[in-house]
Amino acid sequence: MQTMKSRVINTLLTFSLPITFTIQAGGVEGSTRTLIRIDQGWKFTFEDLQTAQQPDFDDSSWQIISLPHNWGWEDAQRGKPYRRGPGWYRRILEIKPFQGKRYFIRFEAAGSVADVYLNGRHLGHHRGAFGAFCYELTPYLNPSGTNVLAVRVSNAPESDVAPLSGDFPVYGGLYRPVWLIQTPEICVTPLDHGSPGVAWLQTSVTKTQAVLDVIVQISNARRQRTNLTLVCQLLDRQNNPIAETIESIVSQPRVTEPFWAKVTVQNPRLWHGRKDPYLYKAVVKLMAPDNSLIDEVIQYVGLRSFTVDPEKGFILNGEPYPVRGVNRHQDRPDKGWAISEQDMEEDLALILEMGATAVRCAHYQHSSYFYSLCDRAGLLVWAELPLVDRIDPSEKLR
Template identity: 55%
Template sequence: MRILLAALLIVGFSVSSMARQSTKLMSDWSFYKGDVAGAENPTVDDSGWQKLSLPHSWGWEEAQLGKNYYRGPGWYRRALPVGSAAMGRRYFVRFAGAGSVADVYVNGKSLGQHRGAFGAFCFEITGSLSTNGSANVLAVRVSNAAQPDLAPISGDFCVFGGLYRTVELIETADVNFTPTDHGSPGVAWLQTKVSGQEAVLDVKAQVSNGARSDQPLTLVATVLDAAGKVVSTEQQAITFKPMITVPVALRVTVPSPRLWNGRKDPYLYRAVVELRSTGGELVDSVEQPLGLRYYAIDNAKGFFLNGQPYHLHGVNRHQDRWNQGWALSPADEELDVAIIKEMGATVVRCSHYQQSDYFVSLCDQAGLLVWAELSQVDRVGADPRFPETSRHQLLDLIRQ
């Protein structure tokens, strides 16, 4: 049975699956700098607004001249490339970052608010899509105005505004690894015990059943090497009750793992978690890179990676560019990592806030250790909401 399952997995990884689809929403945006009453309404005339593509940021125009920069609202609007919701399908919009408070609407209906300039967030839009085939309009109010409950309260860097990272439309089956769990993939691989002999991994996932009936499925967790060969796989049959999201878990053991060893050998496995029907059809899948390692800190002897002394020397990195602010392209992020590598660094401090998934993934590939932190700088907010807002930001950082 295990041989057959492995064969099915290899076939599944070699073809394009229709179970989950992602479409980047980077072009065809209309933007207005300032507030507009009722801008969430799909019938609002935005023909006179600025036309632009993402990533987009504001405030840098004044800041880089040494002037006080704009801290206030701006509106973004665009049509979604989807009509009425298809039977058995669900739709989500995921934002990789918006500075600093984002209110999101589809067809005038509020999906919710995200507070925090640096973490990703995601809303389900299935129930807000048109039912008559008319265009679906996504509207986002973003504000980088200072907030008493929102870090950073102070600091020696600018908090620019805008949709400055990727925005994507995600389409899934009725049952999925939920993308709404703090904007995370809905799947986490916990490295419970790692050594040169074996790596014990606990897979934790949040599975959402949007169907109105029980869904008997098989949860499959697989680790592949860099060449695509299956090195370990486990599965479990689970029946998911209707209209709820539940946590599920599975343990996977990798024998004699090749460890991620920093700049010396930044080896990454591929970690794949799937939901399959009783007939073996792929329902949903999430793939992530996986670097297996263990570490320790000794007050007298310093940092140890995989049982060996490892010298940490590196840089603080901000996510900005001249004439761009926070609106960095993938090429910008790649150049930053290339420069950091050329300097001979072994570690990067993401100062003073959560940085993009793409930047962190580049560091993983380059063998750079990452120091991640929240945007708590100098002062803790006196507002009674500050601790809860900060806790939410910390969950964003951990789960993403």
């Protein structure tokens, strides 16, 4: 059992460690996909039941809730010991599968350990309170269209799940959004650790040229190899293409494999903090031999370089850049971790009003939506993993 100390946004006086800051997408767009946020229609109980994953389980007495949802904050914000243990969620999913389509369920986070079931089948086990995770539903969907999704979540302390200690509470529950995703049968996979399946790596960035290495994880559910065209392009704010690479590739059947491309931008407009937080639209397309669009993933990327100099401080795009910032936690009074996009926007507005140029996202991965807000506003981000105070010496945590 733990208690919560008072938490406020604290002025960040110095950066004692090198900053890891990444311009990344807060969400994934694409005209070939259907994304449905499933906030309503959930049922919940604290009872740790052995058969709650079964489709015919009677959950009529459970509490009706909506997401995001979490527990523990009621006692923690009063300075009392708070609940650390399991809870169960259930929801009906009406999905009548279409031929040539695939279906996935993506959780933006669950605190802290989650087991996910569809129609009684165990889809997967996730450990960690702050990262996204995703499972494919397609093989287990009922032809009738009525499916039962069940999720057991526990925030009980575990010796291999960080944080093992800290001056903040670890709440339980599905405290970030859950998404139902429909894709084509050949797609950029959402199963790569819950990521968009595309990594835009900034290999070299100067004021005259930016070189990006792109890694695309492509999943082919067909029984035959398929010829594809991989298109990687950057668009400016007016949707004009400013750089593009086109590769002919062959996707092998029933596998997920990476493909690489290189995109070079001449005379790029650089992301330069609050002075000029310019973002390009980064588009990856999978095209069929007849040039029809199969799948598409759209993200946003800011091109920049940075170093840390012992005399000049933080250097952004070759120029000294002032670093003034705050620490931010992801909780709110009377909400715990189950905050809304509007709450995050308000946090950002307060940080900008203070004149900050940076934010430390303490002490764990924050919502991708908040990272995207920072990208658009021009805030440097110090991103952290939840290794706080103590590390278990056993092999389990390594």
